[in-house]
Amino acid sequence: MKSKINVYVFYASQKGKDIIDRCLQNAHYLELKGMEKKLERFKTRALQDQPDILIIENNPTDSSLMPVLEHLSHAGLKCIVFSESNNSDQILTAFRMGAREFLIEGPQLEQSFKDAIIRLTEQRLDPQNKKAHRIALIGAKGGVGVSHLSVNLAWTLSHTFHQQTLLVDLDTSGAKDAFMLDLTPEKTFLEFASKDSHTHLSMAYQLLTHVSPNFSLLPLPENPADIENITAEQVQTVLDNLDSHHDIILLDLSHHLHELTLLGMDSARSLLLLIDPTVISVKAGIQKIQLMEKMGYDRNNIHAVINRFDRKQALGPQQLVKTLGVPVFEWLPNDEKRLTQAENTGKPVYYTYPGCKYAKKIDQIADKLLETTT
Ligand SMILES: Nc1ncnc2c1ncn2[C@@H]1O[C@H](COP(=O)(O)OP(=O)(O)OP(=O)(O)O)[C@@H](O)[C@H]1O
Ligand SMILES: [Mg+2]
Structure with missing residues (x-):
């Protein structure tokens, strides 16, 4: 299965090449397959390799460029034309030749570039028939790796398994999924809470921050005082409105039993309970399982995941299973080096080290969760 989007670039000038390079560096889900200055060679290789996206620098002085664009578009390739000029005739000609997007150099270019990639690669869902599978993630106690x-599960579900995935950061004690992805979302639940209910239906989708194709994020605001103004009812309305746009909605919950945590637990179809292999964490995990059962959760939908199970001085696997009293859904290894590096670079572990043990286990969790949805 492919997890990155292949891109192939034609550039007409050194300046254009530098600008395209800059855009590519900030879109880490793209894989640059080549940059070509010779138009004929670009055309031949593009037709041969069939990359997901072509980026073409416009060059109005080269009369052979538009026929090449037309040829490649007719061959089914998705072309983004990039230009330093906003000349309307050139824009119109490019669209007539089959360009799917036309980007113009300026301060908004990098954002427009990301948005264009997302528009071109996003799966379109049938809103009539869609109801997302909501999965809540909660820790037995704080700091266990939820x-x-x-973040890593959202990444693999969207990239490797091609699921339209929404990650909702409902951690009332400090939403930090955006930090982990090196993003500063412009919109949070606060924008929704501050509008009157008549506009609610149309605005839920506009709150999303698009992280990469098929992967969006919606967080609580950072300020604790703002969080207090957001009600469970509002969150429920947003989730209900976003169901039809997604295959999977992941809810990152606080381990504290805040009103929004309970709503998240209550509204999810399955639940991942993260536990680390210490006596305190296992005891807290058992308490949470009992609470969930009181809330009417079917035991079969509570999936215990043991994190950092190979850490020194941890409880052994048999001891854990026996004490916990529920089957263990998956075991995640301790990998401080890679997780710390992921935090420092603002990229999921899965992105930087797709072959590491932690990433492979994330794949297995995603695979098993998808099995339970069918
Ligand atoms: N498998 C792992 N191996 C090594 N370190 C890990 C692992 N999982 C999590 N950590 C580390 O544990 C710390 C807490 O992780 P994380 O923020 O994901 O936990 P959390 O349960 O969301 O915490 P909080 O309760 O604050 O929301 C981080 O510093 C992270 O690097
Ligand atoms: Mg957390």
């Missing part, structure tokens, strides 16, 4: 699991 946010890392949430």
Whole structure:
């Protein structure tokens, strides 16, 4: 299965090449397959390799460029034309020749570039028939690795398994999924809470921050005082409105039993309970399982995940299973080096080290969760 989007570039000038390079560096889900200055060679290789996206620098002085664009578009390739000029005749000609997007150099270019890639690669869902599978993620106690699991799981579900995935950061004690992805979302639940209910239906989708194709994020605001103004009812309305746009909605919850945590647990179809292999964490995990059962959760939908199970001085696997009293859904290894590096670079572990043990286990969790949805 492919997890990155292949891109092939034609550039007409050194300046254009530098600008395209800059855009590519900030879109880490893209894989640059080549940059070509010779138009004929670009055309031949593009037709041969069939990359997901072609980026073409416009060059109005080269009369052979538009026929090449037309040829490649007719061959089914998705072309983004990039230009330093906003000349309307050139824009119109490019669209007539089959360009799917036309980007103009300026301060908004990098954002427009990301948005264009997302528009071109996003799966379109049939809103009539869609109801997302909601999965809540909660820790037995604080700091057991819920946010890392949430971000990495969202990444693999969207990239490797091509699921339209929404990650909702409902951690009332400090939403930090955006930090982990090196993003500063412009919109949060606060924008929704501040509008009157008549506009609610149309605005839920506009709150999303698009992380990469098929992967969006919606967080609580950072300020604790703002969080207090957001009600469970509002969150429920947003989730209900976003169901039809997604295959999977992941809810990153606080381990504290706040009103929004309970809503998240209550509204999810399955639940991942993260536990680390210590006596305190296992005891807290058992308490949470009992609470969930009181809330009417079917035991079969509570999936215990043991994180950092190979850490020194941890409880052994048999001891854990026996004490916990529920089957263990998956075991995640301890990998401080890679997780710390992921935090520092603002990229999921899965992105930087797709072959590491932690990433492979995330794949297995995603695979098993998808099995339970069918
Ligand atoms: N498998 C792992 N191996 C090594 N370190 C890990 C692992 N999982 C998580 N950590 C580390 O544990 C710390 C807490 O992780 P994370 O923020 O994901 O937990 P959390 O349960 O979301 O915490 P909080 O309760 O604050 O929301 C981080 O510093 C992270 O690097
Ligand atoms: Mg967290």
